Amino acid sequence: MNKKTDLPVMLPKPVQTPQALSSLSYWHILPLIAAMMIIPSLAFSAAGDELKSPLAVLKNWIPLLLEGFVFNLIISVCAMAVGTAAGTALGLGQISPNNSLRRGSWFVTQFFRNAPWLVLLFFAMFLLPFELSIAGIIIPLPDWFKAIIGLSLPVMANVSEIVRGAIRSLPSGQWEAAESLAYTRRQTLWLVILPQCVKRMLPPWVNLYAILTMATVLASIVGVSEVMTLTGRALAAEGGRPELLAPFYGFVLLLFFAYCYPIARYTLRLEKKFAVIN
């Protein structure tokens, strides 16, 4: 049980789309997780051992686990910010009239979109140096920073596609009207095209964020002290008692569910709202 990557939950897995998630109600999932956490502890108290009950043990560790989870959220927000900025630039590159820029952006987008997130994370971990020296100043690059970069790569590629798709979905008449009013291409993009794209991009973008948040646990595999890593350490510190696994990982599941499920609902609402407008 000490070898962390043997835990099924840590293995890379296809990420659920929140679409499916959002069709569940809270009241389907909560009892399930609660049962997972409580049943082993019942079995345990029936055994009548001297040790503290699993739930009591979990309670001691909750503050630390919450700290770890907040770290996951920080990683997700930063990776989303970096990925969105880079992805927007890449998406604009994909519709550039300049052939080489367009092909290059297309290639980069496809490359990172069709790569497993975990592999990209490993690449960022091992290809980025542990410190940068710029003009004599040494800037250390901690693991969490590299994890942000690694996770922002697939986000970038997905945002690039979202941007390209939104721009392509606008009627060509919008471009022509702007062109015939003597707008430059840049003005056309920033004043006419992109403002109309924001609405169309919002639902898939929020969706992507939920997927990214769930993927932040991958950072545990490369040793970042996020919630999964801390859970593993807590379990090891408690002597690797098997009956602790379900309550601890159940708690982690609960944290992610409580955070991602409302986002999935919100995406659905946005989609419905904009479907009505269009």
Next chain:
Amino acid sequence: MSWTPADPMVSINNVHKSFGELKVLNGVSLDVMKGDVICIIGPSGSGKSTLIRCVNALNDIQQGSILVEGQEVNDEKLNKLELRKKVGMVFQQYNLFPHKTALQNVMMAPIKVLKQNKASAKTSARALLKKVRLEGKEDAYPGELSGGQQQRVAIARSLAMQPDVMLFDEVTAALDPETVGEVLQTIKDLAEEGMTCILVTHEMGFAREVADHIYFTDRGVIVEHGPPETFFKNAQDPRTQQFLSQIL
């Protein structure tokens, strides 16, 4: 060599244009003098839209010459922005910017492109909306306006650039019959003020009323042209006669 108002405002000469294999314009020539209103009519697919889109360089041409106030459009070094400041265009589908109000639609290009100051651009935009009879609709979004109202905002938006020539591509074709009249009236007002207009239209009564000259196109060539009285009464070419008999 420089252009004077006595020269044609728009001079189209032996223009050829194809989309890939498809030849759409096969040597079209016509001149438009300052203050003239010309109408281009013809069957669907005969290249009418393509022709007027070449005038403001939305389409490029493979052969021939288009001069707008003496400026050659078929030129790799053409400054398209300068050309388009002189040539306004109104589309069949209005193409208003849906995220901007009527007033913003009209004043945006003068501010961003012509670098006019905001206050004066706003004053002119209000005046233009009044001119197209849309007083009180300044703050409405395009989605809140009828087709005819949207099209009049589009006309005002184009006029705000103070163009020397206006291109109209079947601007009433997408409208409900009851709003066609208000848009035609707006164009008629413009024509009477002396605006140079090139219109593609299927409204024969309107063409007869406002046009100084009518051109009939078929398969990328001008088959026949003339002032409305002679054109409608004495069409010579069998293709023109057939087209007119179908449409009138």
